[in-house]
Amino acid sequence: MWDKLKTLAETQGAGQILDLFAADPSRFEGFSARADGLLFDYSKTSIDAEVLQALLDLTEAADLPARREAMFSGEKINETEGRAVLHTALRNLDADPVLVDGQDVMPEVLSTLSRMEAFATSLRDGSFTGQGGAITDVVNIGIGGSDLGPVMATLALAPYCDGPRVHYVSNVDGAHIHDTLQGLNPETTLVIVASKTFTTIETMTNAATARDWMAEKVIDPSAQFAALSTSASLTGEWGIPAERVFGFEDWVGGRYSMWGPIGLPVMIAVGPENFRDFLSGAQAMDKHFRTAPAAENLPVLLALVGIWHNQGLGHGTRAVLPYEQRLLRLPAYLQQLEMESNGKRVAMDGSDLTQPSGPVVWGEPGTNGQHAFYQLIHQGTRVVPCEFMMGINGFEGDLKHQHDLLLANCLAQSEALMMGRSLEEARGLMQKAGLEGAELERQARHRVFPGNRPSTTLLYPKLTPFVFGQIVALYEHRVFVEGVVLGINSFDQWGVELGKELARTLSPILAGTEPATGKDGSTRGLIAAIRGAQ
Numbered sequence: 001m002w003d004k005l006k007t008l009a010e011t012q013g014a015g016q017i018l019d020l021f022a023a024d025p026s027r028f029e030g031f032s033a034r035a036d037g038l039l040f041d042y043s044k045t046s047i048d049a050e051v052l053q054a055l056l057d058l059t060e061a062a063d064l065p066a067r068r069e070a071m072f073s074g075e076k077i078n079e080t081e082g083r084a085v086l087h088t089a090l091r092n093l094d095a096d097p098v099l100v101d102g103q104d105v106m107p108e109v110l111s112t113l114s115r116m117e118a119f120a121t122s123l124r125d126g127s128f129t130g131q132g133g134a135i136t137d138v139v140n141i142g143i144g145g146s147d148l149g150p151v152m153a154t155l156a157l158a159p160y161c162d163g164p165r166v167h168y169v170s171n172v173d174g175a176h177i178h179d180t181l182q183g184l185n186p187e188t189t190l191v192i193v194a195s196k197t198f199t200t201i202e203t204m205t206n207a208a209t210a211r212d213w214m215a216e217k218v219i220d221p222s223a224q225f226a227a228l229s230t231s232a233s234l235t236g237e238w239g240i241p242a243e244r245v246f247g248f249e250d251w252v253g254g255r256y257s258m259w260g261p262i263g264l265p266v267m268i269a270v271g272p273e274n275f276r277d278f279l280s281g282a283q284a285m286d287k288h289f290r291t292a293p294a295a296e297n298l299p300v301l302l303a304l305v306g307i308w309h310n311q312g313l314g315h316g317t318r319a320v321l322p323y324e325q326r327l328l329r330l331p332a333y334l335q336q337l338e339m340e341s342n343g344k345r346v347a348m349d350g351s352d353l354t355q356p357s358g359p360v361v362w363g364e365p366g367t368n369g370q371h372a373f374y375q376l377i378h379q380g381t382r383v384v385p386c387e388f389m390m391g392i393n394g395f396e397g398d399l400k401h402q403h404d405l406l407l408a409n410c411l412a413q414s415e416a417l418m419m420g421r422s423l424e425e426a427r428g429l430m431q432k433a434g435l436e437g438a439e440l441e442r443q444a445r446h447r448v449f450p451g452n453r454p455s456t457t458l459l460y461p462k463l464t465p466f467v468f469g470q471i472v473a474l475y476e477h478r479v480f481v482e483g484v485v486l487g488i489n490s491f492d493q494w495g496v497e498l499g500k501e502l503a504r505t506l507s508p509i510l511a512g513t514e515p516a517t518g519k520d521g522s523t524r525g526l527i528a529a530i531r532g533a534q
């Protein structure tokens with residue numbers, strides 16, 4: 001199966017995208033797909049009918065439909081941790097039963113959702129009070145999956161944020177919590193400690209700092225703390241009363257968790273109704289993913305484009321480029337989602353992967369990226385497949401001219417990447433500028449764009465909570481499909497453990513209570529330099 005893809009990559013993959021358009025001017029129709037108002041255009045890639053078929057064959061060989069059903073129906077597909085993978089249950093608003101170990105999880109999911117809604121409402125209408133009255137500010141303390149999604153969502157849904165101000169603290173660097181708490185009034189602040197495990201050192205350290213800060217002014221700080229976690233016992237031990245603990249189960253992976261309790265700060269910011277719309281959008285994408293034929297299925301197609309570029313053509317990086325300022329943190333969120341999920345070197349059965357694992361994901365909102373790193377994308381020696389996205393409509397009606405300029409820029413970039421500029425054209429420009437001879441030639445060469453560089457565009461009507469939910473779920477399922485095709489378990493993250501273990505051994509060495517024996521020479525040298533200057 002992979003052989004076929006590799007052969008196609010070698011023979012036609014260098015990808016004369018322009019030739020494909022010349023041969024089939026209506027290629028856009030055949031190589032784009034729609035789902036509930038979203039339009040995914042992948043015609044500006046070198047995928048043709050034969051490549052698409054070879055990619056679809058890979059999904060067949062990997063038994064994608066059965067794997068997908070196994071996920072949705074609660075089978076323990078996270079085999080290295082013995083867990084089901086059911087973030088989709090958190091947005092299963094129809095409440096169709098979902099069984100884990102023979103038990104329907106939906107009653108618990110929906111009752112937690114109602115408790116979150118009641119709590120969020122009481123904060124928003126001022127009926128829940130701190131020592132100093134209604135809550136004005138919420139500080140969410142969490143990291144990784146307990147931070148990136150909610151941070152991204154709060155920024156993305158800014159036009160809907162009409163509740164208390166929500167702030168996020170993640171880094172163990174004391175600067176983060178210091179700068180966040182500065183200027184807040186402890187008597188009107190609620191602190192949410194968000195941690196699936198409730199053991200993460202960064203989060204627990206920041207939570208203790210926040211509690212000390214609050215205790216300076218507030219007689220009973222625990223009355224202004226809430227917790228989001230799978231561990232009822234640890235949240236209880238930490239002193240957070242059960243009525244403000246919102247629990248979830250281990251079948252929700254950290255980076256897939258913002259649909260449930262981890263989304264509470266978002267719900268507080270935008271209100272329960274908008275949060276439900278966000279869940280509905282994701283649910284609509286779940287239904288599409290589960291039912292649409294593979295060749296029209298957005299998550300499948302997005303995954304296949306990724307596989308063609310990375311495993312097929314060897315482009316080991318992809319840029320995510322939202323032309324939407326409010327999706328500022330989407331690239332950071334996708335870095336965790338994609339790289340923690342598919343950055344693995346062994347397959348589910350423990351054997352070495354036969355293909356490269358997931359790509360390096362990065363990006364920035366347009367148009368800012370244009371003025372920073374697009375130079376490399378257009379003229380560098382490596383090809384960076386680009387994933388553009390843009391909303392047809394913005395929210396700032398009186399600034400429509402700016403939105404139109406934004407859209408024009410997005411379209412211009414994918415056009416420039418594909419069309420390029422030939423040496424002939426560049427020479428013409430230099431001639432017009434009055435150059436001649438060797439100087440004309442030299443200057444012209446700098447102005448050549450190779451073209452035929454691939455990109456996809458995701459077009460959506462407007463960044464409403466529903467659409468935002470669709471987009472995030474689209475990327476979640478894309479990661480799943482890529483993982484299935486590669487034979488990876490996308491739901492564990494053993495690669496983050498070693499550094500955590502070593503940090504634990506290094507803390508006492510840095511504090512001087514333990515010797516640095518056993519550490520390598522570089523680490524010992526750095527420790528000595530730090531200790532000598534502290």
Ligand SMILES: O=P(O)(O)OC[C@H]1O[C@H](O)[C@H](O)[C@@H](O)[C@@H]1O
Nearest residue numbers: 144145146195196197200254496
């Ligand atoms: O939510 P927590 O248990 O505090 O975990 C926070 C994060 O830390 C871990 O190291 C993992 O790499 C992430 O997947 C997780 O989201």
